Amino acid sequence: xxxxxxxxxxxxxxxxxxxxxxxxxxxxxxxxxxxxxxxxxxxxxxxxxxxxxxxxxxxxxxxxxxxxxxxxxxxxxxxxxxxxxxxxxxxxxxxxxxxxxxxxxxxxxxxxxxxxxxxxxxxxxxxxxxxxxxxxxxxxxxxxxxxxxxxxxxxxxxxxxxxxxxxxxxxxxxxxxxxxxxxxxxxxxxxxxxxxxxxxxxxxxxxxxxxxxxxxxxxxxxxxxxxxxxxxxxxxxxxxxxxxxxxxxxxxxxxxxxxxxxxxxxxxxxxxxxxxxxxxxxxxxxxxxxxxxxxxxxxxxxxxxxxxxxxxxxxxxxxxxxxxxxxxxxxxxxxxxxxxxxxxxxxxxxxxxxxxxxxxxxxxxxxxxxxxxxxxxxxxxxxxxxxxxxxxxxxxxxxxxxxxxxxxxxxxxxxxxxxxxxxxxxxxxxxxxxxxxxxxxxxxxx
Amino acid sequence: xxxxxxxxxxxxxxxxxxxxxxxxxxxxxxxxxxxxxxxxxxxxxxxxxxxxxxxxxxxxxxxxxxxxxxxxxxxxxxxxxxxxxxxxxxxxxxxxxxxxxxxxxxxxxxxxxxxxxxxxxxxxxxxxxxxxxxxxxxxxxxxxxxxxxxxxxxxxxxxxxxxxxxxxxxxxxxxxxxxxxxxxxxxxxxxxxxxxxxxxxxxxxxxxxxxxxxxxxxxxxxxxxxxxxxxxxxxxxxxxxxxxxxxxxxxxxxxxxxxxxxxxxxxxxxxxxxxxxxxxxxxxxxxxxxxxxxxxxxxxxxxxxxxxxxxxxxxxxxxxxxxxxxxxxxxxxxxxxxxxxxxxxxxxxxxxxxxxxxxxxxxxxxxxxxxxxxxxxxxxxxxxxxxxxxxxxxxxxxxxxxxxxxxxxxxxxxxxxxxxxxxxxxxxxxxxxxxxxxxxxxxxxxxxxxxxxxxxxxxxxxxxxxxxxxxxxxxxxxxxxxxxxxxxxxxxxxxxxxxxxxxxxxxxxxxxxxxxxxx
Ligand SMILES: Cc1cc2nc3c(=O)[nH]c(=O)nc-3n(C[C@H](O)[C@H](O)[C@H](O)COP(=O)(O)OP(=O)(O)OC[C@H]3O[C@@H](n4cnc5c(N)ncnc54)[C@H](O)[C@@H]3O)c2cc1C
Ligand code: SF4
Ligand code: SF4
Numbered sequence: 001x002x003x004x005x006x007x008x009x010x011x012x013x014x015x016x017x018x019x020x021x022x023x024x025x026x027x028x029x030x031x032x033x034x035x036x037x038x039x040x041x042x043x044x045x046x047x048x049x050x051x052x053x054x055x056x057x058x059x060x061x062x063x064x065x066x067x068x069x070x071x072x073x074x075x076x077x078x079x080x081x082x083x084x085x086x087x088x089x090x091x092x093x094x095x096x097x098x099x100x101x102x103x104x105x106x107x108x109x110x111x112x113x114x115x116x117x118x119x120x121x122x123x124x125x126x127x128x129x130x131x132x133x134x135x136x137x138x139x140x141x142x143x144x145x146x147x148x149x150x151x152x153x154x155x156x157x158x159x160x161x162x163x164x165x166x167x168x169x170x171x172x173x174x175x176x177x178x179x180x181x182x183x184x185x186x187x188x189x190x191x192x193x194x195x196x197x198x199x200x201x202x203x204x205x206x207x208x209x210x211x212x213x214x215x216x217x218x219x220x221x222x223x224x225x226x227x228x229x230x231x232x233x234x235x236x237x238x239x240x241x242x243x244x245x246x247x248x249x250x251x252x253x254x255x256x257x258x259x260x261x262x263x264x265x266x267x268x269x270x271x272x273x274x275x276x277x278x279x280x281x282x283x284x285x286x287x288x289x290x291x292x293x294x295x296x297x298x299x300x301x302x303x304x305x306x307x308x309x310x311x312x313x314x315x316x317x318x319x320x321x322x323x324x325x326x327x328x329x330x331x332x333x334x335x336x337x338x339x340x341x342x343x344x345x346x347x348x349x350x351x352x353x354x355x356x357x358x359x360x361x362x363x364x365x366x367x368x369x370x371x372x373x374x375x376x377x378x379x380x381x382x383x384x385x386x387x388x389x390x391x392x393x394x395x396x397x398x399x400x401x402x403x404x405x406x407x408x409x410x411x412x413x414x415x416x417x418x419x420x421x422x423x424x425x426x427x428x429x430x431x432x433x434x435x436x437x438x439x440x441x442x443x444x445x446x
Numbered sequence: 447x448x449x450x451x452x453x454x455x456x457x458x459x460x461x462x463x464x465x466x467x468x469x470x471x472x473x474x475x476x477x478x479x480x481x482x483x484x485x486x487x488x489x490x491x492x493x494x495x496x497x498x499x500x501x502x503x504x505x506x507x508x509x510x511x512x513x514x515x516x517x518x519x520x521x522x523x524x525x526x527x528x529x530x531x532x533x534x535x536x537x538x539x540x541x542x543x544x545x546x547x548x549x550x551x552x553x554x555x556x557x558x559x560x561x562x563x564x565x566x567x568x569x570x571x572x573x574x575x576x577x578x579x580x581x582x583x584x585x586x587x588x589x590x591x592x593x594x595x596x597x598x599x600x601x602x603x604x605x606x607x608x609x610x611x612x613x614x615x616x617x618x619x620x621x622x623x624x625x626x627x628x629x630x631x632x633x634x635x636x637x638x639x640x641x642x643x644x645x646x647x648x649x650x651x652x653x654x655x656x657x658x659x660x661x662x663x664x665x666x667x668x669x670x671x672x673x674x675x676x677x678x679x680x681x682x683x684x685x686x687x688x689x690x691x692x693x694x695x696x697x698x699x700x701x702x703x704x705x706x707x708x709x710x711x712x713x714x715x716x717x718x719x720x721x722x723x724x725x726x727x728x729x730x731x732x733x734x735x736x737x738x739x740x741x742x743x744x745x746x747x748x749x750x751x752x753x754x755x756x757x758x759x760x761x762x763x764x765x766x767x768x769x770x771x772x773x774x775x776x777x778x779x780x781x782x783x784x785x786x787x788x789x790x791x792x793x794x795x796x797x798x799x800x801x802x803x804x805x806x807x808x809x810x811x812x813x814x815x816x817x818x819x820x821x822x823x824x825x826x827x828x829x830x831x832x833x834x835x836x837x838x839x840x841x842x843x844x845x846x847x848x849x850x851x852x853x854x855x856x857x858x859x860x861x862x863x864x865x866x867x868x869x870x871x872x873x874x875x876x877x878x879x880x881x882x883x884x885x886x887x888x889x890x891x892x893x894x895x896x897x898x899x900x901x902x903x904x905x906x907x908x909x910x911x912x913x914x915x916x917x918x919x920x921x922x923x924x925x926x927x928x929x930x931x932x933x934x935x936x937x938x939x940x941x942x943x944x945x946x947x948x949x950x951x952x953x954x955x956x957x958x959x960x961x962x963x964x965x
Contacts, residue, residue: 037514038806039553039617052571060507077501096742097809
């Protein structure tokens with residue numbers, strides 16, 4: 001084939017091709033072979049929607065893994081398509097054959113981090129992100145620093161240049177924290193009869209940029225009869241690290257989280273950020289090789305609940321006050337696709353008198369936030385965000401509700417660009433407003 | 447991938463008398479280096495860089511369509527965005543005698559979009575603009591890469607939809623539908639793609655852009671559009687289609703009926719149609735298919751059913767009401783032990799989800815399977831199903847049945863585990879024997895999935911040499927150089943006769959080698 005440039009490097013002399021993956025948990029050939037190549041997953045894959053090419057579709061990525069297992073080397077071109085995957089898991093929902101793409105891509109990402117040499121620029125950007133995100137204190141400092149205006153020196157470095165728009169966006173969105181920050185007590189007793197004792201993960205991004213969500217979560221849980229415990233020893237859950245193949249770092253975070261909540265002795269571990277919830281439910285897989293944790297982590301993972309799940313399980317007892325507002329509910333990928341939680345938040349919202357729920361067209365397609373994907377891939381992320389914003393605006397709703405801080409930040413940027421005037425809130429903030437009898441304006445509804 | 451040929455059969459050969467390698471149906475990698483280089487240069491000059499794929503790893507993701515047994519790495523993949531770009535690619539191929547294969551979403555089940563190792567794969571997935579929705583004229587004008595279901599989504603707000611609904615409608619392209627003359631559950635009442643395509647912009651194998659048909663029905667002159675619909679990419683590439691929109695019915699009623707056996711369900715089907723009712727759809731699934739669908743979609747079909755029928759009626763409310771009562775009665779009379787009526791769109795969607803996911807869902811109960819596609823007269827249904835059951839019992843190969851019972855279009859799913867030695871071959875044999883059953887009962891070797899590469903070898907079982915030669919005359923009229931999806935549909939590649947100014951001199955190498963006949 002003259003059209004295909006010969007691969008460079010040494011000519012293999014009779015030894016079988018090494019393939020793309022090392023022996024430590026390569027993507028499972030068995031799971032790969034579950035894919036029957038029907039293409040049903042292509043429709044809701046954001047990258048296929050954007051670019052219309054096979055190698056940036058779930059079916060194509062699985063095919064790349066297959067060829068890697070069959071002996072193809074891990075080329076830049078191969079890695080580029082794994083990197084472009086948002087990890088939104090829309091393909092898992094869409095697949096009639098039950099292909100576990102989530103497990104496949106996670107294993108692949110860890111292999112990529114180990115076996116692929118990234119360009120220095122790419123490496124630096126990734127290091128910068130991971131030096132920042134999973135650490136509350138650093139996030140807080142950076143945010144304060146950002147509000148003082150970006151110094152010229154920083155602006156000149158290409159790295160922060162790329163990082164800055166996202167920071168600016170975060171800063172512009174979150175309510176100013178120092179004065180309005182509501183302290184979250186270590187223990188909040190249930191209102192009325194106690195029905196459960198739950199622990200709350202406060203999360204790094206949620207905690208820093210949307211502290212109101214944690215406060216609302218505590219109030220709603222307490223109103224519904226939960227003793228709410230916030231273990232002070234908790235840190236980052238490791239979601240961003242898992243989703244980016246940073247295996248060891250993820251395991252460290254996971255162990256610490258398990259320790260903190262075990263010590264608290266709670267019935268359920270409640271999470272209000274979809275991305276954190278989905279990776280905590282999968283700790284068992286992450287720590288499977290760790291003899292000290294393998295057993296304990298199963299029990300832990302079984303106790304993890306999204307806040308809407310536990311509220312739906314408990315059934316509401318706190319009276320809801322009317323909230324006259326039209327709501328467009330946005331399915332966060334890590335809630336809808338990764339955890340299969342679609343019905344519960346809608347049911348909870350519908351319980352509120354006066355609230356009208358509207359569906360967003362193309363609801364299965366990711367908004368482009370996807371953890372740090374929007375930092376690494378700003379242009380396509382913006383395209384996806386704009387597409388989502390257009391669909392949201394088309395509902396004509398006055399309040400956008402979703403369960404993930406990343407989605408809110410991402411969509412807000414696109415909505416602002418369109419000049420759309422719409423309030424934004426987490427599901428639990430809407431419930432909180434209704435229980436407390438607050439008006440829609442308390443949720444920023446124009 | 448070993449050897450010089452790009453072809454690899456992972457599930458045992460379905461080859462019949464002549465294997466694709468021997469006929470050269472998929473070409474030889476590197477067989478035409480100068481011509482490929484020239485085409486690549488020409489293509490890069492007209493397409494943006496990201497629309498030309500030549501990286502080996504990336505090319506490999508285009509190796510197969512929905513029939514993953516056959517794999518051929520294309521020499522080049524192009525993703526044009528406009529008719530002009532696509533026509534320029536085809537012109538370059540024509541000029542240098544390089545074969546090209548069209549591909550939509552790659553969901554075909556007969557290997558129609560299987561690439562050529564010595565050719566260009568022309569993918570339409572970036573041509574996905576819906577140009578016009580004209581409810582007043584009941585027309586839509588769309589790009590070939592537009593997904594079937596997206597036409598319906600776009601038309602629904604105006605009170606219309608696009609009627610042909612293959613189970614793959616969420617992802618298959620209008621161009622692919624046109625090329626395969628695809629059908630679906632509702633084709634019993636509404637007809638196949640050919641009944642819903644009124645016109646097409648078409649790039650001939652010479653790279654000329656022509657208009658076939660148009661907005662008005664029944665264009666004068668020969669029905670060239672009719673020839674092109676169902677031609678599986680062997681006559682050229684559709685770059686735009688004018689399709690008919692159908693008014694959304696006033697009322698839709700869907701019934702799920704559980705029967706003890708496929709015999710009972712088959713008899714009920716014949717009785718319903720015998721009573722003069724034309725349901726929008728009558729679909730049947732047997733126990734094994736139900737098991738798969740249940741595993742995939744939790745569709746809650748009646749427990750213990752040996753067969754289910756999905757019957758849908760649509761039309762004016764009064765008529766539907768009346769006929770629906772009749773259908774319910776008929777099902778009961780034929781032994782239906784459970785009846786479930788969908789009362790809203792969500793329940794209806796759940797009933798259909800089980801049916802529409804059935805093929806892919808079979809992956810849950812078997813590591814490998816072959817989707818067969820054959821047609822029989824409706825009345826032959828019970829007999830053929832019994833014969834399939836006997837085949838399955840005697841061979842030990844499990845067969846799940848999912849099909850359009852209303853029009854006798856069978857989709858037996860032949861299950862096997864490729865890891866077990868000989869299982870693939872046994873499955874192939876059963877699959878082939880099922881086609882023999884279809885032909886034997888006066889039916890056909892394909893209802894809607896096309897011939898492609900997979901069934902080319904079966905064509906002589908249905909058609910005489912004279913029949914096949916006559917069909918080839920049509921192909922040669924469009925594509926005298928044989929560069930449009932060569933090797934598909936026909937069992938032996940025939941070379942169109944001397945065309946003035948072209949292909950003079952030495953006989954074609956395939957002719958010289960005795961592997962093809964000059965025609
Ligand atoms: C799970 C599953 C269920 C299915 N159910 C059905 C069903 O119910 N009914 C049914 O009929 N089919 C069904 N199919 C088969 C398949 O979806 C259809 O044949 C569909 O029309 C193929 O569309 P595509 O865009 O994927 O085409 P491709 O597979 O990409 O191509 C199919 C053929 O069309 C040619 N082609 C593609 N685009 C063009 C163009 N623009 N111009 C000219 N030729 C072109 C190709 O060369 C090839 O020969 C099913 C497939 C799967 C995987
Ligand atoms: S996870 Fe999302 S982006 Fe990645 S392949 Fe699946 S659908 Fe596409
Ligand atoms: S839907 Fe599932 S089986 Fe079909 S191509 Fe996608 S991953 Fe493979």
